[in-house]
Amino acid sequence: MANTVPMKIFFSPTSPYVRKCMVTAHEVGLVDRLELLPASAHPVTRDQAIIASNPLGKVPTLVSDDGHALYDSRVICEYLNDLGQGRLLAKDGALRWEALTLQSLGDGILDAALLARYETAVRPEALRWTDWIQGKIDAIHTSLRYLEEHPELFQRDFHLGLLTVGCALWYLDLRYPDLAWRQNYPQLARASEPVLQRESMQQTWALPA
Incomplete structure (x- = not known):
């Protein structure tokens, strides 16, 4: 350019x-x-x-x-x-709305994960709300369960929705290994593997020294 x-x-x-x-x-x-x-x-x-x-x-x-x-x-x-x-992202049509909706689902998983993390890592212990954390973790699980039940979503050509879900799964690996999402949602683990193994998804970035 x-x-x-x-x-x-x-x-x-x-x-x-x-x-x-x-x-x-x-x-x-x-x-x-x-x-x-x-x-x-x-x-x-x-x-x-x-x-x-x-x-x-x-x-x-x-x-x-x-x-x-x-x-x-x-x-x-x-x-x-x-x-x-x-x-x-498709310019119009059903595939555009599917990609945008799947992006919202991935962002929602991330929102729940970050809010739960803030509650434990940022909020003083005496002020933490256990029910809040459990509610956010449950939102993650219900979202993963939906993806487990719809492996066909991962058969689409790579789009912004799949990219976002991939980043959400990456973040769960980073911050929530105890969720063991691959073991608990094996069909999702199999279906998402091509997304997670894309060259772009495998990249790491760091600030210049």
Whole structure:
């Protein structure tokens, strides 16, 4: 592409939402145009560097090569797919709505996982709400059960919904190994393996030294 000005993305290597954007960029050939900016998004101690571009103070936040900020991951992924002329999202029709709905399911798994983690890793122990944590873990399980019962969803050409579910499963491996989702949902484990083994999904990224 003629424009060589780098886009910038506020980056955390363990954020599954940032990972969604990086996998998307890899899929559409734009990953080399992304400059990774160190970020420390936190629900209490907020990162003022992010807030300067995104008033929500969340990652991912993308600053395009013309200086405009985009957020959240859903917007950024669609932007990158469009910019790179990718095929991660159909322009219209049933496959578009299926991909977007599956993206919402993957994001919902991540929302539940992050909220449960914040309750244990951020909230003071005396203020933790066990029922809240259990409710979020149950939302993860009901979502995984749905995917277990619908392996045909993984037979589609790779799209943004499958990408998001893959990032959700990656995050469960990272933060919730005790859920043992592969053992508890074996049909899902088999069906999702081609997604998890994609080159883009196998990539790791880190901030420059």
